[in-house]
Amino acid sequence: EPEVTQTPSHQVTQMGQEVILRCVPISNHLYFYWYRQILGQKVEFLVSFYNNEISEKSEIFDDQFSVERPDGSNFTLKIRSTKLEDSAMYFCASRSQGTYNSPLHFGNGTRLTVT
């Protein structure tokens, strides 16, 4: 069964550094998402992406964050200048349609540790 893959599985970075988290969504999917989960907390929506542009974003997704689908297969999340509070699991997800009969398919996440 096709799956969403994320790399790396674990990223350690120093505060103030830029990080890029990578995802390969399922190939025929059209909608792409990033979520994060701080340890012990809920899975929080960051951003949705469709037709090469952001369709919705949360308050968390400020100017330090950006997303890109550079080559038609990868979907990336960039954090320009990481803060300690960015430490979390970051999940990529994709879905085939925007609504109805269209669950999210998640990758297994990148654990980001900011020191």
Next chain:
Amino acid sequence: SQKIEQNSEALNIQEGKTATLTCNYTNYSPAYLQWYRQDPGRGPVFLLLIRENEKEKRKERLKVTFDTTLKQSLFHITASQPADSATYLCALESGGYQKVTFGIGTKLQVIP
């Protein structure tokens, strides 16, 4: 503001019993509701989707009910097994039908 409420306390049940998890929501008018399973250190995995015009949905040992008047969904696992131990997340969609929001999840522990 919109809220999705799940009992964040762990639910411990004996193997073979039926587990019932609750999801309540406010300030949503969802066309459907989804349930996901999350294991430690892994991404959520879709289990079931129920539409607003469906009262009940079943899949193997899983059953979901959806009461739009009470603004509540119940998720049942019958004949529970230790392998069912995980956190179960309720999810709703809002806005332009692309923002899927999750509840905090209920951790289920099935005791052999």
